[in-house]
Amino acid sequence: MRFDRIIQGGSVVTPTRTFVGDVGIIGEQIAALGPDLDSTGAALIDARGHHVIPGVLDVHVHLELPFCGTTSADDYRTGTRAAARGGVTTLIDFAIPYAGESLSQAADNWLAKAAGKALIDYTFHICITRWNEHRDQIKGMVDRGFTTFKEFMIYESEGWQSDDRALFGTLEKMKEYGTMLLVHAESARVLDELIARHHTPELMQQYGARLHPMTRPNFIEAEAISRVVMWSEATGGQLYIVHMSTAEGADIIRAAQARGVPVLAETCVQYLVLDDSVFARDDGHLFACCPQLKKPADVRRLWEGLQHGEVSVISTDTCTFSREQKAMWEGDWTRIPMGMPGLETLLPLTYTHGVLTGKLSLEQMCLKLSTNPAKIMGLYPRKGALVVGADADIAIIHPESTLPVDPAAMETNADWSPFDGWPLAGFARTTLSRGEVIVDNYRVVGHEGRGRWLPRTTAGLR
Ligand SMILES: [Zn+2]
Numbered sequence: 001m002r003f004d005r006i007i008q009g010g011s012v013v014t015p016t017r018t019f020v021g022d023v024g025i026i027g028e029q030i031a032a033l034g035p036d037l038d039s040t041g042a043a044l045i046d047a048r049g050h051h052v053i054p055g056v057l058d059v060h061v062h063l064e065l066p067f068c069g070t071t072s073a074d075d076y077r078t079g080t081r082a083a084a085r086g087g088v089t090t091l092i093d094f095a096i097p098y099a100g101e102s103l104s105q106a107a108d109n110w111l112a113k114a115a116g117k118a119l120i121d122y123t124f125h126i127c128i129t130r131w132n133e134h135r136d137q138i139k140g141m142v143d144r145g146f147t148t149f150k151e152f153m154i155y156e157s158e159g160w161q162s163d164d165r166a167l168f169g170t171l172e173k174m175k176e177y178g179t180m181l182l183v184h185a186e187s188a189r190v191l192d193e194l195i196a197r198h199h200t201p202e203l204m205q206q207y208g209a210r211l212h213p214m215t216r217p218n219f220i221e222a223e224a225i226s227r228v229v230m231w232s233e234a235t236g237g238q239l240y241i242v243h244m245s246t247a248e249g250a251d252i253i254r255a256a257q258a259r260g261v262p263v264l265a266e267t268c269v270q271y272l273v274l275d276d277s278v279f280a281r282d283d284g285h286l287f288a289c290c291p292q293l294k295k296p297a298d299v300r301r302l303w304e305g306l307q308h309g310e311v312s313v314i315s316t317d318t319c320t321f322s323r324e325q326k327a328m329w330e331g332d333w334t335r336i337p338m339g340m341p342g343l344e345t346l347l348p349l350t351y352t353h354g355v356l357t358g359k360l361s362l363e364q365m366c367l368k369l370s371t372n373p374a375k376i377m378g379l380y381p382r383k384g385a386l387v388v389g390a391d392a393d394i395a396i397i398h399p400e401s402t403l404p405v406d407p408a409a410m411e412t413n414a415d416w417s418p419f420d421g422w423p424l425a426g427f428a429r430t431t432l433s434r435g436e437v438i439v440d441n442y443r444v445v446g447h448e449g450r451g452r453w454l455p456r457t458t459a460g461l462r
Helices: 076-085 103-114 131-143 164-177 188-198 201-214 218-235 247-258 276-280 296-308 323-329 346-355 362-376
Strands: 005-013 018-026 029-034 043-046 051-054 056-061 088-095 121-127 148-152 180-184 238-241 263-268 313-315 394-397 402-404 423-425 430-433 436-440
Touching: 005 362, 005 394, 051 362, 056 263, 056 313, 056 346, 056 362, 076 088, 076 430, 076 436, 088 103, 088 430, 103 121, 103 131, 131 164, 148 164, 164 180, 164 218, 164 238, 188 201, 188 218, 201 276, 218 238, 218 247, 247 263, 247 296, 263 296, 296 362, 313 346, 313 362, 346 362, 346 394, 346 423
Parallel strands: 005 043, 005 051, 056 088, 088 121, 121 148, 148 180, 180 238, 238 263, 263 313
Antiparallel strands: 005 018, 018 029, 051 394, 394 430, 402 423, 430 436
């Protein structure tokens, strides 16, 4: 067999085994895996002394999102460059209809944001924000190649909130179409009440950004997860809890899965490496994201959930805001643009704080960052694993050598990082997307606009 390109001599992680050898690429696809592939006429990439792993899928990303009175700072150009440098080769964003718009218009808006800018492949979850208007548009979106939908149990003021009727009705449709509903699970009424009780000049003066965790105790997430899990159990509709942050949430998911409820859960890497002690810092408001960072006990339980299996996916919920945008809060935590940069550091943080600390094996990491998200989101086997016939989406990382997180040197469009100064291993030395080198020697070399939209026909694990 003649190959266009061969990645030589790396430690190659496949779903069935990890071996030292080569990856042969023809065109955009992986054509062979094995020792000593015939290199006649092929372009060679030396991977000796490196891990060769499947490109990462970050399935929870918000680029150029109008939110909290501003627009998130990473667009499809900076966001996908950051992704590539972090070994991410596929992202899934959320298309949210603006006032009065249909689901189809929302998808068109997001396709336009990505067009001409994206460096890596992408698709969108379609957000159902007004059930009465959108319910009859869901099937049309499935026919258009969108198989994952999203509902928010909070954000009434943004016009995004879904009630139980919408959640129940959508899950019925997911069952019917073989598609999946993603849910932001927080308990709106009690959360609003706790925020209102604390929203006084005296308390804001006294506690500042610490009011963010103080007004979102763990039961806010746990109650909402239990309720929507009940609707999944009742309807048989495939459910996926996004950005799960609490120990209680992990317990509920574990129990539900044990009795056969079709529910899956993701956490985000920030909930695995940070806790809410950051809100006591002078710049603590920068760390506000939604849901907020929790306690060390939650961090431990989420790692355990990854090991046991009730947490299937690690993502980022990337929603980048600059210091200037974050400064809009002026001491009122309810006005902080909520979100953090993430695409560039997902793999390095998971590798350094998961694999190098022994919490996850390298193979488990690849499962949580690539294979599981690809399977769950209906992109496997085209994406998510080093197997013959898959797209040649590949990251090559050094096992130990670290780079310090330096916002000034990063592709992400932020003048700060939650991980500023942290030494991290696992930045991509080389990233390939569909057989093309887009990161070489830690620098982005791919051209913008080459990324493609990915149509899908299914989602979920049943
Ligand atoms: Zn999000």
